[in-house]
Amino acid sequence: xxxxxxxxxxxxxxxxxxxxxxxxxxxxxxxxxxxxxxxxxxxxxxxxxxxxxxxxxxxxxxxxxxxxxxxxxxxxxxxxxxxxxxxxxxxxxxxxxxxxxxxxxxxxxxxxxxxxxxxxxx
Amino acid sequence: xxxxxxxxxxxxxxxxxxxxxxxxxxxxxxxxxxxxxxxxxxxxxxxxxxxxxxxxxxxxxxxxxxxxxxxxxxxxxxxxxxxxxxxxxxxxxxxxxxxxxxxxxxxxxxxxxxxxxxxxxxxxxxxxxxxxxxxxxxxxxxxxxxxxxxxxxxxxxxxxxxxxxxxxxxxxxxxxxxxxxxxxxxxxxxxxxxxxxxxxxxxxxxxxxxxxxxxxxxxxxxxxxxxxxxxxxxxxxxxxxxxxxxxxxxxxxxxxxxxxxxxxxxxxxxxxxxxxxxxxxxxxxxxxxxxxxxxxxxxxxxxxxxxxxxxxxxxxxxxxxxxxxxxxxxxxxxxxxxxxxxxxxxxxxxxxxxxxxxxxxxxxxxxxxxxxxxxxxxxxxxxxxxxxxxxxxxxxxxxxxxxxxxxxxxxxxxx
Numbered sequence: 349x350x351x352x353x354x355x356x357x358x359x360x361x362x363x364x365x366x367x368x369x370x371x372x373x374x375x376x377x378x379x380x381x382x383x384x385x386x387x388x389x390x391x392x393x394x395x396x397x398x399x400x401x402x403x404x405x406x407x408x409x410x411x412x413x414x415x416x417x418x419x420x421x422x423x424x425x426x427x428x429x430x431x432x433x434x435x436x437x438x439x440x441x442x443x444x445x446x447x448x449x450x451x452x453x454x455x456x457x458x459x460x461x462x463x464x465x466x467x468x469x470x
Numbered sequence: 471x472x473x474x475x476x477x478x479x480x481x482x483x484x485x486x487x488x489x490x491x492x493x494x495x496x497x498x499x500x501x502x503x504x505x506x507x508x509x510x511x512x513x514x515x516x517x518x519x520x521x522x523x524x525x526x527x528x529x530x531x532x533x534x535x536x537x538x539x540x541x542x543x544x545x546x547x548x549x550x551x552x553x554x555x556x557x558x559x560x561x562x563x564x565x566x567x568x569x570x571x572x573x574x575x576x577x578x579x580x581x582x583x584x585x586x587x588x589x590x591x592x593x594x595x596x597x598x599x600x601x602x603x604x605x606x607x608x609x610x611x612x613x614x615x616x617x618x619x620x621x622x623x624x625x626x627x628x629x630x631x632x633x634x635x636x637x638x639x640x641x642x643x644x645x646x647x648x649x650x651x652x653x654x655x656x657x658x659x660x661x662x663x664x665x666x667x668x669x670x671x672x673x674x675x676x677x678x679x680x681x682x683x684x685x686x687x688x689x690x691x692x693x694x695x696x697x698x699x700x701x702x703x704x705x706x707x708x709x710x711x712x713x714x715x716x717x718x719x720x721x722x723x724x725x726x727x728x729x730x731x732x733x734x735x736x737x738x739x740x741x742x743x744x745x746x747x748x749x750x751x752x753x754x755x756x757x758x759x760x761x762x763x764x765x766x767x768x769x770x771x772x773x774x775x776x777x778x779x780x781x782x783x784x785x786x787x788x789x790x791x792x793x794x795x796x797x798x799x800x801x802x803x804x805x806x807x808x809x810x811x812x813x814x815x816x817x818x819x820x821x822x823x824x825x826x827x828x829x830x831x832x833x834x835x836x837x838x839x840x841x842x843x844x845x846x847x848x849x850x851x852x853x854x855x856x857x858x859x860x861x862x863x864x865x866x867x868x869x870x871x872x873x874x875x876x877x878x879x880x881x882x883x884x885x
Contacts, residue, residue, distance in 0.1 A: 350643045439643075440643040440645035441593075441595055441642050441643050441644050442644075442647075442649075442653075443645075464641050464642045
């Protein structure tokens with residue numbers, strides 16, 4: 349079995365940009381997916397993210413312990429923004445793909461990116 | 471094929487691909503299987519010239535490659551732990567004679583292994599150029615240098631592309647399996663496009679050692695025939711094979727006497743076409759039609775188009791209205807500026823140069839294509855607008871990417 353992060357990208361203009369302070373309520377589709385993937389033992393975790401307007405970007409200049417530079421938001425305007433992720437455990441990429449295609453973002457104008465997770469080294 | 475050393479290399483190449491397929495399944499690593507088959511092939515090249523080609527070359531290669539694979543694993547596990555971690559090789563069991571015997575499997579198992587390898591190398595999660603490169607490496611058994619030459623990239627670039635593809639198969643766990651019937655419609659097009667790209671995009675350098683030169687059109691035909699054998703009756707595979715054969719049958723007439731300058735279909739000496747091959751392509755296409763229950767895929771449509779040309783006695787005798795209709799079907803399915811251009815040219819033959827020019831001028835985005843300007847020149851010339859035709863032809867000459875094409879257009883300008 350392998351672990352994949354299913355990164356859920358949403359169209360920036362359909363995200364919560366209008367009311368950034370509003371708490372995100374996932375659509376029913378996400379609940380259905382979570383229930384089914386959970387019951388199948390595929391869903392190993394996941395979180396939704398507040399929109400980029402709520403983001404803070406941090407860099408440190410001059411090496412570790414150097415000046416901490418804090419800026420508002422992400423660097424660039426993007427058409428699609430990361431809205432959350434699911435952790436999926438699947439036998440192979442085809443099985444992970446089958447589940448990723450059940451995540452509503454994949455058919456509602458967003459997309460899902462599957463990234464294999466680097467295993468922890470003992 | 472009479473050259474014995476060439477026949478030897480060919481036997482190793484063909485049998486090697488199916489050994490690779492089986493070892494990839496038993497060891498769970500494409501990289502390991504490739505390394506092992508490579509070593510077995512070298513061993514065969516060393517010993518076969520003296521001993522003669524064994525009765526069952528595949529079995530010889532399989533047993534040899536399998537032992538090489540165990541050697542490689544032993545070498546790997548003797549290396550420091552950090553490097554061993556980086557290895558994609560799976561752990562495998564002990565070396566027993568019984569196991570070696572069990573690997574000599576019936577034809578159906580060999581067939582399934584080959585299909586698994588094909589679908590893994592053509593998985594949609596790999597970039598199209600990676601699929602083509604990997605297929606040439608694993609299915610056609612070509613070396614990296616030859617593949618790099620075929621796509622005009624330096625050898626290290628191609629080597630890196632292959633390494634990246636194999637790493638993705640291992641890391642993202644692209645499975646080694648044949649898609650089930652429900653998945654097949656989604657997965658087969660990626661396989662077919664690889665075969666089509668090998669026929670159309672790969673080029674043998676015109677100069678260089680004749681022995682190492684590879685005929686990519688024939689390679690693609692060989693793969694299409696293999697697919698036909700592995701998945702009999704699949705209409706799009708039949709359509710693709712027919713398409714490739716129609717095109718290959720015209721090859722003797724496709725270039726001028728010096729072998730480099732292209733001869734347009736219109737001007738080709740049709741008696742030089744391979745009519746036996748055209749007949750085979752026609753019967754494959756008929757079979758595809760019978761099996762596709764009225765729904766033609768894009769390759770079958772292109773094969774129908776090719777059939778119209780291949781069965782016509784001359785350019786003038788061609789059934790142009792059928793070709794126009796076929797292009798319109800193809801446009802609905804695939805779109806694309808190249809299809810539009812060919813549709814406009816066919817329309818010119820069916821309805822005259824006025825219709826052709828109107829159609830050409832409605833195509834957007836081909837201003838940089840020498841073919842579009844050349845087609846416009848042709849239509850303008852037929853409409854008696856000589857000066858505009860000459861100007862269009864001059865633009866086409868400036869834009870033509872290769873010297874032979876420039877020569878051909880320059881000669882047309884002189885006429």
